[in-house]
Amino acid sequence: MGQWDNSIGVLLLGLFINTYLYGLVSFQFITYYNAGFKDPLWIKVMVVVLFIVDTAHAASCVYAAWDMCVTHYGDPSFLLIVTWIVPFTAVSTAFIAMISQSYLIHRLYMLTKNRILVAVALACSICACVAGFYSGTLVGVLGNVKYFDRLSVPVAVWLGSQTVADVIITISLITVLLRSRTGFRRTDTVINRLIRGAVQTGFFVSLFAMADLFGFLFDQSSNLYSVFAMPIGRIYTNTLMDTLNARVHLKTLGNAPLDLDSETNPTSIRLQNSSKLDTSQNPHTIHSVQVQQGSTSETSKSEKTLEKIYSNAEDVFAHAGSIA
DSSP states (O other): OOTTIIIIIHHHHHHHHHHHHHHHHHHHHHHHHHHTOOOOHHHHHHHHHHHHHHHHHHHHHHHHHHIIIIITTTOGGGGGBOOTHHHHHHHHHHHHHHHHHHHHHHHHHHHHOOHHHHHHHHHHHHHHHHHHHHHHHHHHHHOBGGGGGGGHHHHHHHHHHHHHHHHHHHHHHHHHHHHTOOSOHHHHHHHHHHHHHHHHHHHHHHHHHHHHHHHHHHOTTSSTTHHHHTTHHHHHHHHHHHHHHHHHHHTSGGGOOBOOOOSSOGGGOOBOOOOOOOTTSOSOHHHHHHHHHHHHHHHHHHHHHHHHHHTTTTSTTOOOOOOO
16 A cells, blocks of 8 residues: 555545536536426525535535645645645535435425424434534634544534434335335336435435544544545435436336426326327227226326325425435
8 A cells, every 4th residue: 555545545535526426416406407397495595505515615625635735745744734624524514414404304294294203303413413513613623633533522423413314314204105105006116216216315325424434433543534524415415406306207207297396386296197088089988988997096096195195295205316
């Protein structure tokens, strides 16, 4: 191994992963803009804020790489100094995580009306955000890597609470979706796709958060934790944007066209029955009626199931993880 593999090397790897994920997130923003969803103003403002924060963080990471590898090239003492990039990363990540989690928690409440479950998830999210802001502020005040041991407790509270909130949200969404299966292919195709998205969403965010935590607590002699700390904010943003953009794909999923533009009208999500009986041009009238009745019965039950899932939830499950 080279002399700087565990310091500059792993830090650059984290910056590269973050830059790559920012490219994916930028595509998500463009997709959302071009889709022309009729979402309420607060959702559009949230998207703009996330885009600004992500862009600022991606730019700061590029600056950090230049500052470390060019401006202070050959200066080992610089690696012990905590620049403003580190506290900004902590604060921006905590902020983005709380925004993403709060959005999904809101949708979870609209679906389940379970105040206790929502209160626990929201408390964990707020606790994580506060601990993240505190950790970022404290590391900026300390200003030197040799004092990182003082950050163990606040960082553990931050990433631990953040992971608990993600797990609660993910398990709750999956549970409700599993209970909403009907046995009809078209409806269950949509539900199964949403379950897979929920699993992917919770898995990747929790994986990076735990890897960041363990790397920081048990290997402070290197920058291994930065491989996960730098890009975790982009994963949260990608999760949220994919939640919004997946409505485009779910419209035709499973050959069951859906009206998923429900941010302005939460009760509008339903299966669109495009097949209508036309007996005037069909000589096999009796056979057609029998087939149509079966199709209508299935569609009616499917509509009720989807309405149960989405009613007053503003398309709560219209997300499928795009990180695979």
